Amino acid sequence: MDDGLNPLLHPARPLWQRLMAEAISRPAELLAALDIDPAWPSLAAEKLRDFPIRVPRGFVARMRRGDPLDPLFLQVWPSPREAEDAPGYTADAVGDLAKLKGGGLIHKYVGRALVISTGACAVNCRYCFRRHFPYSEALGSRGHWRETLASLDADHSIEEVILSGGDPLALSDDKLAEFVAALDARPWIKRLRLHTRVPVVLPERVDENLLGWLNATRLQKVVVLHINHENEIDGAVADACAKLKAAGATVLNQAVLLRGINDSADAQARLSERCFAAGVLPYYLFVLDRVAGAAHFDVSESQAQALMKALAARLPGYLVPRLVREIAGQPAKTLLPW
Ligand SMILES: *Cc1c(COP(=O)(O)O)cnc(C)c1O
Ligand code: SF4
Numbered sequence: 001m002d003d004g005l006n007p008l009l010h011p012a013r014p015l016w017q018r019l020m021a022e023a024i025s026r027p028a029e030l031l032a033a034l035d036i037d038p039a040w041p042s043l044a045a046e047k048l049r050d051f052p053i054r055v056p057r058g059f060v061a062r063m064r065r066g067d068p069l070d071p072l073f074l075q076v077w078p079s080p081r082e083a084e085d086a087p088g089y090t091a092d093a094v095g096d097l098a099k100l101k102g103g104g105l106i107h108k109y110v111g112r113a114l115v116i117s118t119g120a121c122a123v124n125c126r127y128c129f130r131r132h133f134p135y136s137e138a139l140g141s142r143g144h145w146r147e148t149l150a151s152l153d154a155d156h157s158i159e160e161v162i163l164s165g166g167d168p169l170a171l172s173d174d175k176l177a178e179f180v181a182a183l184d185a186r187p188w189i190k191r192l193r194l195h196t197r198v199p200v201v202l203p204e205r206v207d208e209n210l211l212g213w214l215n216a217t218r219l220q221k222v223v224v225l226h227i228n229h230e231n232e233i234d235g236a237v238a239d240a241c242a243k244l245k246a247a248g249a250t251v252l253n254q255a256v257l258l259r260g261i262n263d264s265a266d267a268q269a270r271l272s273e274r275c276f277a278a279g280v281l282p283y284y285l286f287v288l289d290r291v292a293g294a295a296h297f298d299v300s301e302s303q304a305q306a307l308m309k310a311l312a313a314r315l316p317g318y319l320v321p322r323l324v325r326e327i328a329g330q331p332a333k334t335l336l337p338w
Contacts, residue, residue: 054122
């Protein structure tokens, strides 16, 4: 029956899908929600079309009102500086396209492969290294995972499957449960990893349906969240992390070092401590991938190294993330010495 409603807003849909569909998608609306001057400069509308603004209302609620320098706002606000050309900043900053196999599989590292499962995200982060990724050509979930599974069947050395995207938790639980059941049936696969920011920006996503298939799998589970600032973790996010852990997942965090957002030892120490309080261990701190449009977020390596020294001097070792850069063609993330 066509009742004329956007299907994503239909009341029979899970709450998280409705909240995702109701995300703020216009700059003026975000400024109004935060009481920021409506004339606050933004990227020109025609440039915004390729990578629009998108931010769930619950994430907006964690931003300071009236403060355009708020660390969460800065991650989602399309600055006019995105239009600046910066030498060395390209569309495929980490060399993913050259490694793409059938069904959205990227197998760069020994033993583990990443699946580009969807192009969708619950939030559009302005520094994202996949902001120019040609998702329509790469998606793994088309055709009910057939091609992805065929790629996995062709190489039994892959023991860990990493669902990435976009954001895998933007997919429906039916679709995810189907894929995980197919992995369960392949005895050489040991671990399932999810790279996701959804539990952070939309903690309602961690609902009974998700926990159902997560609990059911025989695979070992790792959830790598993406949290850049302590203010991203409120009570609802901490609850979502606790549920993931209760379902047997190891929960880690990877962050991106971002100028003006988390580029001090103090901000990083608070992030690590707040993560740990929510049961999440720091994993990687990435220096920025050199993706076109994001140069204004860059923190120099020498600054990053100084920050790490200061961080290590005040935190227990298990709360100090590994400072890394992703370099195309390398067999692993590259550790940056400090
Ligand atoms: C980052 C990444 C991984 C995971 O690397 P870890 O060091 O195990 O976290 C796997 N495959 C690809 C293509 C990646 O980019
Ligand atoms: S959630 Fe992750 S993949 Fe999606 S825009 Fe943000 S950084 Fe990029």
